[in-house]
Amino acid sequence: MAYQWDWSALFDNLPTLLSAIGTTVLAAVFSMIGSLILGLPVALVRLSRPQVSWAAYLYIELFRNLPLLVLVFWVFTVLPLITGLALNPFTCGVLALTLNLAAFVAEIYRAGITSIGSGQTHAALALGMTRPQLYRRIILPQAIVRVVPALGNLWVGLFKDTSILSVIGVGELMYEGRMVATDTYRPLEVFTGVAVIYYILAYPQALGVNWMFERFRVRE
């Protein structure tokens, strides 16, 4: 017996799904901003004296190696128990994504900074530049070009990872997709539609990142 397709389950609920994209984007944007900020002190501590840099190493290795799903559940169920703070699911999700992503951001910052030859540092200091001048005029302009495409890659991964927040009830695209699939008894049409929506949103972003890698390719 051939399956009777019924795409109205998808199209009738398209407004719900499309408005959930807003939550997906917000979660990704907040987490990206959070990790861009948090990643900086982690990277700087990682690059400092061995007596303190181990703390940043511990942070980076812990959060890079921990599955995101475990972290999301941990922030959602354990953090309130030990701190007494009651956070809403969206805040928990953004916090978990930020903690996870900051470890990767810190490593990208570190690679960007250390990729600038130490000869340039010596030359700038010999020319009489101060440390802030050295960072502003010599190191950062070169480091940013190397860092931005790698951060773009992280962003694309983050955009997809926001779907994991559906498990703690954040009303983003994946969550609403499951709701609609359950309500309509049409998982095939609805989940196919949700996958296509993700593809339409994320594929151009991936192309943009590829373009950045080409555009900012560093020729040594």
Next chain:
Amino acid sequence: MNSATHFTWDFGVFFRDLPFLLKGLVVTIEVSLLSMVAGTVLGLVVALMRLAPARPLRWVAAFYVDFLRATPLLIQLVWVFFALPILLGYSLPPVPAAVLTLGAYSGAYLAEIFRSGILSVAVGQRHAALALGMTGAQALRRIILPQAIVRMLPPIASTFITLVKDSSLVSLISVSELMWAAQSLSAISLRPAEILTGTGLIYVAVTYPLSLVAELVRRRLLTV
């Protein structure tokens, strides 16, 4: 803010139920290994399709790679478990559904690793091999792959580590792996803090040594 919260850690429950969690860990490792094998086979086929002379083959392979890499693993998993059975006419058990999804997903990443590895071997070598009378398959097996594999090893290792972490998602389709065991225990034991914290540490205890090995391999190969 609840000022009365004085949380005290009690890992007694965690250690009592450790055997149950370790059983889950075994399933995590089994699912990861099976998915890696499936992903490697699939990735190799897709990579060769992307390098094939026939244009339709290249298009199909490129779309496969782009689609699986641009959509979240979770929607793929849910699709295979809840939507695919409707097309097939019979339901997939959780473990095959998990291996199918993780294999298809990692296969897309592995295909790109294989393709760039093969392309990294200078084209002159292939021409030389063909000029010496080797067939295309011989050139691939004897000249290109031995050199390409060395360069592919570090990204393959990273893919496997990612796979172990991502396999936690299959708890959502009730595969009884580590995360599923942790979720079940959290609900029963009423000590979710210790169970989840301990489970996180078990994951790190597996993935961190793997990442050290991967880093070691990468450094070794860079110096050669």
